[in-house]
Amino acid sequence: MGLLSFAIWLPILSGIALLALGRERSAGLVRWLALVASIASFVVTLPLISGFDTGTAAMQFQEKFNWIERFNVHYHLGVDGLSLWFVPLTAFITVIVVISAWEVITERVNQYMGAFLILSGLMVGVFAALDGLLFYVFFEATLIPMYLIIGVWGGPRRVYAAFKFFLYTLAGSLLMLVALIYLYYKSGGSFDILAWQALPLGMTAQTLLFFAFFLAFAVKVPMWPVHTWLPDAHVEAPTGGSVVLAAIMLKLGAYGFLRFSLPITPDASHRWAGFMIALSLIAVVYIGFVALVQKDMKKLVAYSSIAHMGFVTFGFFIFNELGMSGGIVQMVSHGFVSGAMFLCIGVLYDRVHSREISAYGGVANTMPRFASFAVLFAMANCGLPGTAGFVGEWMVILGAVRANFWLGFVAATALISGAAYTLWMVKRVYFGPVANTHVGALKDLDAREFGMLGLLAVAVLAMGVYPKPFTDVMNVSVAELLKHVAVSKLPPL
Secondary structure, rough: OOHHHHHHHHHHHHHHHHHHHOOOOOOOHHHHHHHHHHHHHHHHHHHHHOOOOOOOOOOOOEEEEEEEHOOOOOOOOEOOOOOOOHHHHHOOOOOOHHHHHOOOOOOOHHHHHHHHHHHHHHHHHHHOOEEEEHHHEEEEEEEHHHHHHHHHHHOOEEEEEEHHHHHHHHHHHHHHHHHHHHHHHHHHOHHHOOHOOOOOHHHHHHHHHHHHHHHHHHHHHOOOOOOOHHHHHHHHHHHHHHHHHHHHHHHHHHHHHHHHHHHHHHHHHHHHHHHHHHHHHHHHHHHHHHHHHOEHHHHHHHHHHEEEEHHHHHHHHHOOOOHHHHHHHHHHHEEEHHHHHHHHHHOOOOOOOOHHHOOOOOOOHHHHHHHHHHHHHHHHHHOOOOOOOHHHHHHHHHHHHOOOHHHHHHHHHHHHHHHHHHHHHHHHOEEEEEEEHHHHOOOOOOOHHHHHHHHHHHHHHHHHHHHHHHHHHHHHHHHHHHHHHHHHOOOOO
């Protein structure tokens, strides 16, 4: 058992222990146990960063044991520059979610905290799995706790939103299972993801595999036009659910493209790159305009997430180092920024019980400390230089300009729409005179909320001012992946 196993199983076992405590246990005790478990799970991931060798593209911190020996299935874990940062990011966001629910969740506290801890471990498992079947088990298992989080602690239409989320993401993954079984037999009975990357597959097989993976990962990202489940899920989910959904779960799909689609089906990826770029740019541009007309703050940020994730897939399929690295940086930065945006909406909702933009106005007059954080995160969402939101998008746009000027130009227009819908919301919610008695009675952040938003503010600014530690980790792995994708895997005639 190594660091990755601890990062996976410590939160899962802690979550199961909280569920076993029962509802009659003191909510205060449960909250402290959940906080200790989440912090311990985050601390376990820190040696992964300090001990990571940035000079190699090889898998590091590997663990491999027989799992289902008869079918040659292994419990095989490892991380490289493509996946490393998502392990501590997942654990960090879980700590924030536990703190955010401290006073808000008063019923079934042990089940709420337990569900998030279990979900955290399962998501780390997705990023660390190097066995195809193990990846699929973790990938699908993440649906269960999130389904329960939306369905039990969500809003008035929570059951509808939970079913829609579950059915969309499950249906999209079924063809991926068929693809994994095909690769198992094609490789002579192995689920080793790294071995699959060396298989000489014909163009027909690659194309079928590419679209099987595409359906699973595009729904999860989500890409246009299979994005319609996300706004409903965000609107009905509790604040913690929205934070994890935006900050981590959307990244599972984008990571799938990096680990499966590009290295296993490189020729099909090149052939269908135009298709992927078109869908990504539609998400970047069109969904930005959809966000502009939203009246619900959560829906606006949900559509904003779809547009920002469009930059990620766009960066991957322009096939240059700057674009691909920018896509990965965008995944990490979006985890901080989108999580912070949903937490700010949660802070307001806990006080006023409305997410409608029209219910607010002049919040900065009564909550100046909160408004400072909220405007900072909104600026990061716009892509303001010096914040985390700028780095990834700028790298992707520069990479796109190198590939094709007009592709970069179209992508850059999204910065205008992003600023438009974000600043429109900021102006109407935070600035101007106090709009009504509800806003006039608002109390500013308490110590818990200040600490929670402060941690994210530090992360957003640190990544925006000095992104080098993030890019250094991925440079060699991205270069190796691009070199691998550039070499045809078509079998000789």
